[in-house]
Amino acid sequence: MSDPSPSDPSTPAQRLAQLRAAVPTLQLRTDAEDLAWYGVDWTRRWTPAPLAVALPGDVDEVQAVMRWAHANRVAVVPSGGRTGLSGGAVAANGELVLSLQRMNKVLAFDPVDRLLTVQPGIVLEAVHAAAREHGLAYPVDFAARGSCSIGGNIATNAGGIRVLRYGNTREWIAGLKLVTGTGELLDLGRGLVKNSSGYDLRHLAIASEGTLGVIVEATLKLTDPPPDTQVMLLALPSFEVLMQVFTTLRERLQLEAFEFFTDRALHHVVAHGAQPPFDAVHPYYVIAEFASGSEAQEVQVLSAFEYCTEQGWVEDGVISQGGAQAAQLWRLREGITESIAACVPYKNDVSVRISAMPAFLAETQALLAREYPHFEVVWFGHIGDGNLHINVLKPADMDNAAFVADCERVTTLLASTLQTHGGSISAEHGIGLVKKKYLASTRSPAEIAAMRGIKTVFDPAGILNPGKLFDA
Numbered sequence: 001m002s003d004p005s006p007s008d009p010s011t012p013a014q015r016l017a018q019l020r021a022a023v024p025t026l027q028l029r030t031d032a033e034d035l036a037w038y039g040v041d042w043t044r045r046w047t048p049a050p051l052a053v054a055l056p057g058d059v060d061e062v063q064a065v066m067r068w069a070h071a072n073r074v075a076v077v078p079s080g081g082r083t084g085l086s087g088g089a090v091a092a093n094g095e096l097v098l099s100l101q102r103m104n105k106v107l108a109f110d111p112v113d114r115l116l117t118v119q120p121g122i123v124l125e126a127v128h129a130a131a132r133e134h135g136l137a138y139p140v141d142f143a144a145r146g147s148c149s150i151g152g153n154i155a156t157n158a159g160g161i162r163v164l165r166y167g168n169t170r171e172w173i174a175g176l177k178l179v180t181g182t183g184e185l186l187d188l189g190r191g192l193v194k195n196s197s198g199y200d201l202r203h204l205a206i207a208s209e210g211t212l213g214v215i216v217e218a219t220l221k222l223t224d225p226p227p228d229t230q231v232m233l234l235a236l237p238s239f240e241v242l243m244q245v246f247t248t249l250r251e252r253l254q255l256e257a258f259e260f261f262t263d264r265a266l267h268h269v270v271a272h273g274a275q276p277p278f279d280a281v282h283p284y285y286v287i288a289e290f291a292s293g294s295e296a297q298e299v300q301v302l303s304a305f306e307y308c309t310e311q312g313w314v315e316d317g318v319i320s321q322g323g324a325q326a327a328q329l330w331r332l333r334e335g336i337t338e339s340i341a342a343c344v345p346y347k348n349d350v351s352v353r354i355s356a357m358p359a360f361l362a363e364t365q366a367l368l369a370r371e372y373p374h375f376e377v378v379w380f381g382h383i384g385d386g387n388l389h390i391n392v393l394k395p396a397d398m399d400n401a402a403f404v405a406d407c408e409r410v411t412t413l414l415a416s417t418l419q420t421h422g423g424s425i426s427a428e429h430g431i432g433l434v435k436k437k438y439l440a441s442t443r444s445p446a447e448i449a450a451m452r453g454i455k456t457v458f459d460p461a462g463i464l465n466p467g468k469l470f471d472a
């Protein structure tokens with residue numbers, strides 16, 4: 001928490017009493033168990049120590065909390081499903097956690113505009129279900145769908161496994177209501193398809209990681225339901241052929257997703273209970289989902305598969321016959337994060353242009369082989385979007401602080417490799433606390449200065465998620 005201002009020497013207990021008086025209807029939790037639960041995200045690197053957890057039930061309460069926090073200079077951490085991987089929702093310094101979990105309803109559906117208006121605490125999977133009920137789809141999707149919230153997805157511009165076809169969360173936000181650091185309510189975008197009336201503040205709020213405002217409502221674009229699909233899992237002999245397989249499948253099929261993982265990733269998922277797909281072990285695997293159903297499409301699928309095999313790019317493969325098998329194949333990719341969680345991974349989430357991927361990869365592979373000779377490194381990710389997840393696993397006998405320090409040393413080198421290739425240190429997980437010191441490798445000093453200036457406009461007292469993204 002930011003230090004109390006000189007005119008406000010109150011203790012935490014006095015502050016809470018003040019907050020209770022200012023917003024008498026507000027649900028507040030202060031049990032040690034709640035503070036521990038709401039004070040962290042999936043990073044688990046920080047010790048939670050919030051002041052309290054506020055669970056507002058409506059927009060008025062959020063505004064009242066923010067007005068109080070602004071007046072009393074109390075730091076606030078907006079909080080969704082806390083499935084983030086960059087520490088964006090961590091409250092380790094006496095901040096007030098503002099959990100949107102009770103604000104989790106569908107508010108409206110408009111069939112003409114094909115817009116679904118929801119509260120921020122709704123879980124992604126429930127958004128999918130609501131869209132389906134109306135015969136439509138909300139296409140952003142990823143493994144944390146059962147617990148992440150739409151507000152958190154928007155605050156990080158979440159990507160996931162269908163970006164290749166549908167883009168990031170940003171593409172699907174037609175409107176946003178945002179409560180700023182002074183408690184002002186902004187109604188941004190309002191579902192308009194066309195609106196050339198100056199700065200689009202909605203897009204500043206998207207990916208702002210709770211530093212500009214609290215998202216209290218979102219209007220989401222829906223689209224046609226996805227086509228019937230099949231899933232293909234391919235075993236590849238080398239990384240070099242990966243981009244060739246991608247280019248071939250993208251040319252010949254209507255790709256819905258294209259992801260990769262290594263033998264180490266598969267090893268962990270199988271050890272975690274998944275079914276091994278092939279008898280032999282192969283260095284690399286690709287999972288692709290594509291439109292299929294007509295006879296013509298099926299012929300194309302087989303011919304694309306045969307072509308890749310003839311080129312020597314594919315050592316083995318399987319094509320799903322039915323939804324259950326497709327789900328089983330997807331589990332091999334989507335189960336990776338959970339399967340390595342116990343190994344306390346240090347996560348890199350990097351991106352470059354797809355065209356820069358081969359050169360970037362060659363350099364990065366050499367860098368990591370040189371710098372991490374004794375650590376297990378698990379590679380996977382959204383290769384079709386130029387986005388790699390590189391998870392470095394902590395040796396069981398190594399001290400966590402020493403492990404993180406070593407990984408941070410190597411991440412500095414990785415950040416400069418990324419800079420050479422015009423890439424980003426955070427493709428889709430956000431900067432939060434974890435990537436803060438590398439922001440300057442991805443954004444110029446002038447850009448960071450502009451971001452700071454914007455932060456001051458939305459949050460003049462600097463109370464919204466302080467210390468995340470950049471320091472004050």
Ligand code: 2HG
Pocket residue numbers: 143160334336337347348381389390391
């Ligand atoms: C995924 O693509 C998520 O599965 C998590 O972004 C990535 O655990 C990770 O590094």
Ligand code: ZN
Pocket residue numbers: 160381382389428
């Ligand atoms: Zn990902």
